[in-house]
Amino acid sequence: MRNEFLYEKPMPVGYINDTVEDIHTWFSENPLKFLQAKFRNSSLIDMVNEVVTIFEEGNPNFKIVYSLFGRGLINEVGEFITIYKLETLENSVHKLIDMKMYVNNTSLIIEKLHLYFDSSDLTPTLTLKMEEDKAFLKKGVYWEKSIGRSVVCISAI
DSSP, X not given: OOOGGGGSOOOOTTOOOOOOOOHHHXXXXXXXXXXXXXXXXXXXXXXXXXXHHHHHTOOOOHHHHHHHHEEEEEEEEOSSXXXXXXXEEOXXXXXXXXXXXXXXXXTOOEEEEEEEEOTTTSOHHHHHHHHHHSOOEEETTEEEEEEXXXXXXXXXX
């Protein structure tokens, strides 16, 4: 499955994107729909692994990343950073309670992606696997992994 769409830069407001694309690909095998279904139906550790992989392969487009978790964007615009949250989280297997993205206003790079899960989902076995396999560091009440210019955080509520 092609995932290049994850790394396309967001277009500024008013810009008309006239990039030529193979429209057949979007109707027959929509990679975004496939990835959304994968996120919503995978286990917590598989979803975290997929998030880490996405960030390891480059700086993903924040508009596409938030669509993997749900719909309806709420934002708080700051001088240097905009914080994005979702109105509706869509997941069926794991209990994602909240998601926040901290996006640099100039570069539009996700500086921090913070995922909040139900504490019953974060079992000791799972947290140990997260720390060993994906090198998350325990920082008080959450786990953190720096990937390039971004940080992925996992918290239990």
